[in-house]
Amino acid sequence: MDHDLDAPSLWVRRWAALISGAAGGAVLDLACGRGRHARHLAALGYAVTAVDRDAGALASLEGVRGVHTLCADLEAGSWPLAQRRFAGIVVTHYLHRPLFPRLLEALDTGGVLIYETFARGNEDYGRPSNPDYLLRPGELLEAFGSLLTVVGFEQGRVNVPKQAVVQRLCAVSALAAGDVVLDAPASG
Ligand SMILES: C[S@@+](CC[C@H](N)C(=O)[O-])C[C@H]1O[C@@H](n2cnc3c(N)ncnc32)[C@H](O)[C@@H]1O
Numbered sequence: 404m405d406h407d408l409d410a411p412s413l414w415v416r417r418w419a420a421l422i423s424g425a426a427g428g429a430v431l432d433l434a435c436g437r438g439r440h441a442r443h444l445a446a447l448g449y450a451v452t453a454v455d456r457d458a459g460a461l462a463s464l465e466g467v468r469g470v471h472t473l474c475a476d477l478e479a480g481s482w483p484l485a486q487r488r489f490a491g492i493v494v495t496h497y498l499h500r501p502l503f504p505r506l507l508e509a510l511d512t513g514g515v516l517i518y519e520t521f522a523r524g525n526e527d528y529g530r531p532s533n534p535d536y537l538l539r540p541g542e543l544l545e546a547f548g549s550l551l552t553v554v555g556f557e558q559g560r561v562n563v564p565k566q567a568v569v570q571r572l573c574a575v576s577a578l579a580a581g582d583v584v585l586d587a588p589a590s591g
Contacts, residue, residue, distance in 0.1 A: 408564050411443040414519045415493055418555060418573040419447060421583070422491035422515045431489045431509065434477060434497035438464040445469030449491065454483065477502060484509055491515045498536050503546050510576045516551060517573050518543055522558055524568035543572040552577045554585060 422428055422444075430449040432441040437460045441453035445467060454473045455461055461472040475483040478499050488511040498520050510516055523539060526532035539545075544556055551574035558570040575583045 409437065409439050410564070411439050412495055412519055414555075414557075414571045414573070415440050415495065415517055416443065418515065418517045419444060419491070419493075421554070421573065421575065421585075422449065423513055428490035429488070429511075430491040430493065431484065431487075433492060433494045433502075433506075435464075435472075436460050436496075438467070438470065438472075440493045440495060441470045442467055444491070444493065452484070452487070452489075489514055491517065493517045495519045496521065498538065500546075507547070507550055507576075510551075512576055512578075513582070514576045515573065516547060516576075518547075519569060519571040522568045522570040524560070528560075528566045528568065537568075538570045543570055547572060547574050551575060552580050552583055554583055 422430060428449050430444050430451050432438065432451055432453045435441050435453040435455050438453050441451045441464060445451045451470045452473060453464055453470050454475055456474065456476045458474045461474055464470050464472050473483060482505050487509060489509055490511055491514060492506055492510055506516060521531050521537050523537045525537055531537060540558065544553065553572065553574045555573035560568050577583050
């Protein structure tokens with residue numbers, strides 16, 4: 404069966420409802436590519452900033468209501484989102500470890516970080532196979548777990564939308580676990 408690689412990830416769909424301020428809450432889609440998540444989040448009512456260095460990919464988001472695009476190289480020069488704070492940050496299929504502290508700074512109190520990318524073992528199934536782009540076991544927990552309240556974490560092999568080894572985290576910048584309301588309505 405064919406699966407749509409341009410469809411929003413189930414992990415992002417699952418946790419997006421946790422982002423507060425659906426009516427206009429600011430959300431960042433980092434290294435957004437053609438913006439499968441930017442579109443999904445904008446459709447849910449968030450005000451999305453979609454960043455990528457690929458102007459061609461960003462062009463496909465032109466005119467999408469609720470999405471503001473920013474063409475920037477996230478690995479060269481200064482962080483393009485200094486002073487910006489977001490109710491949600493989504494990062495999928497992108498890994499540049501030096502940006503982890505920037506993500507923490509950019510998350511508002513109560514903000515939700517949704518991260519999903521490839522992990523070690525993925526080299527058995529295809530690209531990326533370079534260890535620089537593959538998370539170590541438990542790496543997202545190690546990077547964010549002591550500073551944010553982790554509400555979801557998974558690592559393992561998936562078969563959909565293609566065979567891959569992935570790691571996924573959803574974590575909230577909350578004072579205590581009791582500040583996180585888990586039974587928000589599921590989003591589209
Ligand atoms: C595999 S795609 C993932 C796109 C999107 N997040 C998704 O899951 O559909 C990786 C994206 O990272 C972007 N990217 C890679 N290096 C980058 C950099 N230094 N600065 C900004 N974007 C970068 C690429 O242009 C590409 O769109």
